[in-house]
Amino acid sequence: MSRFVAFLGMSGPMWTQGYIAVDWGTTNRRAWRVTGGTVEDEFADDLGFTSVPAGGFPAAVATIRERLGDLPLLMAGMVGARGGWVPAPYLPCPLDLDTLARSLVEVPGERAFVVPGASFVDGLRGDVIRGEETQFFGAVHAGLCPPDALVCHPGTHNKWALMEGGRLTRFRTVMTGEMFSILRQQSLLKAWLDHEASPGEVFAEGVARGMEGRALTADLFTVRARVLLGSLAEEEVSSFVSGLLIGADIRTGLKGMPGEGEVTVMGRGALTRLFSAALTQVGRPNHEVDGEAAFLAGAQAIVERLS
């Protein structure tokens, strides 16, 4: 991706020397120093939300400035969650970019601002996101996806989001990545899940089965039985299980979200490609958008709205 974020000058005197944008996820974090719309430096490490000890956020935040400079911070993601640095609310859907930018939570005396998350409540069902909202608005703002778009955002927690007229109107989380991770760490299948999953015949078979809507706890056991009975090779288990989980995920996402158009698959790396392959398999056109580019565009769009 280009390191160039935006032409526009930044608003507000605090931001004229540039800023640091931080995307703080569950398992890792990334930070970029942005000056005049251009990324000048960046780093990533595995100090995700779950690796920060209780009360450890001030120290964890300080390391960012040590590495990238003494600049204002614009932070999205789990840094604003319960147990994060400062609590930032979940703003209800439908949500637009202006409301999001007006609702930043300032950390007093720290020149640091936390982007709120978003919530969607539909009857008894509720859902929340933190961090992805910045990417969704950024992608629309930068023209990476249209203002009306169904977005699939794979990760530890895959997010399906509906953008309508540039507003985030609904979304739904499916914990596909986390489920794969915990199955790999301690389930009865763990010995066979060390291989990398890859698109192909076995993955497609898993996707087709996952789309059928059976209980995951039933399908997973058939994997073990098939290996024991010789109809699935041990090295195929990762791809099959990945397909099962992604098939069930896509079934959920497409069922809950109206529309027939192209799906924007937002992210990076192998997992994004697996979701794209699965969507193609089930006949849904899709295109990939780099999640980092979307995040930087979102951060810049927010900064431009500050005064």
Place this chain on the structure above:
Amino acid sequence: MSRFVAFLGMSGPMWTQGYIAVDWGTTNRRAWRVTGGTVEDEFADDLGFTSVPAGGFPAAVATIRERLGDLPLLMAGMVGARGGWVPAPYLPCPLDLDTLARSLVEVPGERAFVVPGASFVDGLRGDVIRGEETQFFGAVHAGLCPPDALVCHPGTHNKWALMEGGRLTRFRTVMTGEMFSILRQQSLLKAWLDHEASPGEVFAEGVARGMEGRALTADLFTVRARVLLGSLAEEEVSSFVSGLLIGADIRTGLKGMPGEGEVTVMGRGALTRLFSAALTQVGRPNHEVDGEAAFLAGAQAIVERLS
């Protein structure tokens, strides 16, 4: 339960002094010394299959005789699995008690016999059990359930089994217990899963939702969101998640098994009661059978067939 197993004398001179029956599960094992059809001593510990190190079965088996006496061993369960003491096959369904008893695997020179497991293959889907087959046949043999019965056997891996004319004709495994366990150990919900699940309104809500056939990975995330948004109390999470998993399990079991009659819920303890409550909730009559009584009856029925 009664300590009394059977009136009949045992066949085969090796068994006339009594025997030790062992039910070796994934996470624990139980052993009983049976003489003249009566249980005289027993013990249980947590040396389940997954806790026995590679090559450690001879030593793990020896501790049984140290505690219960130098008697012949009749062992069912994971002791015959890959990585167990001796490999015992999976016998295909339909399977009857005589065939099972004729197919014991003897450990040479050890006066020890391993009960084979069973397999069921239906198209691409395969399934396997080890240990429960002895309970199923024992329950029918002892009149604890009719010869035509749908059996639900909760545990680490819940088994749905169809008995027809006293034969095991098909079965299906759902890894409900294991899923709950791994979610409690390391998922995003783990902090809230320490409470014991109990039947009641919240559990019933989970069952109803689980019966609807949505993706588990989607439903699980809604639990977290509901807690964050205040519509579910932290101490209710265990019951709700338990209901979700058991609802999906029951949906799988009832859909895959024909019949409308009473379900035999076989096992012991809180988990069995939760399955019974969920079956009652969805309108399916059921009665509980003590799993230990069924196992001891099965072991005795096998021993009676040896000569």
